[in-house]
Amino acid sequence: MLPLTLLNTSQGHPMLVELKSGETLNGHLVNCDAWMNLTLKEVVQTNSDGTRFFRLPECYVRGNNIKYLRVPDEVLDIAREKNQQQREEQRKSSQPQRGGYNRQYSSSGQRGGFNRNRGGGNVGRGGGQFQRGGRGTKY
Amino acid sequence: MSGLAQYVGKAVVVITSDGRLFTGILQGYDQTTNIILESAKERVITPDAPTEVLDLGLYLLRGESVALCGLVDDEIDSQIDWDKVRGLRLGETKKLGL
Numbered sequence: 710m711l712p713l714t715l716l717n718t719s720q721g722h723p724m725l726v727e728l729k730s731g732e733t734l735n736g737h738l739v740n741c742d743a744w745m746n747l748t749l750k751e752v753v754q755t756n757s758d759g760t761r762f763f764r765l766p767e768c769y770v771r772g773n774n775i776k777y778l779r780v781p782d783e784v785l786d787i788a789r790e791k792n793q794q795q796r797e798e799q800r801k802s803s804q805p806q807r808g809g810y811n812r813q814y815s816s817s818g819q820r821g822g823f824n825r826n827r828g829g830g831n832v833g834r835g836g837g838q839f840q841r842g843g844r845g846t847k848y
Numbered sequence: 849m850s851g852l853a854q855y856v857g858k859a860v861v862v863i864t865s866d867g868r869l870f871t872g873i874l875q876g877y878d879q880t881t882n883i884i885l886e887s888a889k890e891r892v893i894t895p896d897a898p899t900e901v902l903d904l905g906l907y908l909l910r911g912e913s914v915a916l917c918g919l920v921d922d923e924i925d926s927q928i929d930w931d932k933v934r935g936l937r938l939g940e941t942k943k944l945g946l
Contacts, residue, residue, distance in 0.1 A: 712876055714876075745882075773912070776864070776910060777908060778908040779904060780908060782906045
């Protein structure tokens with residue numbers, strides 16, 4: 710599983726973020742992105758000695774300042790389930806298109822030129838990036 | 849084969865750039881060496897006290913803070929009496945230049 714998948718799944722869950730400076734932030738993850746930038750709400754900030762505490766209603770953390778995140782154990786299970794569901798949906802959505810010969814032509818209403826016949830790229834082949842390796846593809 | 853792929857699902861030890869030592873099960877990683885550690889534990893090794901083990905749970909380590917990730921040999925690891933292990937605190941690593 711990808712770390713950022715886990716992070717995405719953590720949205721809405723409480724977490725502890727330690728920054729490179731040693732400060733920690735305890736709060737609920739509101740949002741995150743591919744750079745690990747975060748927004749947290751209901752935050753308790755602790756200085757690096759752990760001697761002072763500050764309460765912030767909300768804060769934004771630029772990803773590059775993060776050392777690590779501590780997330781609740783159950784988030785991993787939730788993320789695994791989500792992954793599994795997505796895989797199944799991809800498998801299902803690819804099946805009707807496998808015999809999708811007709812689709813390509815009927816939808817266009819034309820005989821279709823050069824590109825059109827070949828085209829459809831992924832659509833016609835029913836291929837997402839995960840299709841090639843069949844069911845057992847890991848990612 | 850090289851890279852972290854071969855460690856996925858196995859017990860690993862991670863040393864971070866601030867000199868801390870974590871163990872856990874590697875559940876995932878990415879191009880920037882962000883690491884998912886399941887059942888993460890921190891081993892605090894000090895010169896004059898038994899090794900302290902902190903149970904931390906699920907951790908996501910940012911790649912920049914990872915200095916080392918190694919596969920744990922369970923057989924050897926089980927032979928180590930961590931209570932008797934003493935050692936100095938590891939130093940930090942420093943990034944020079946950009």
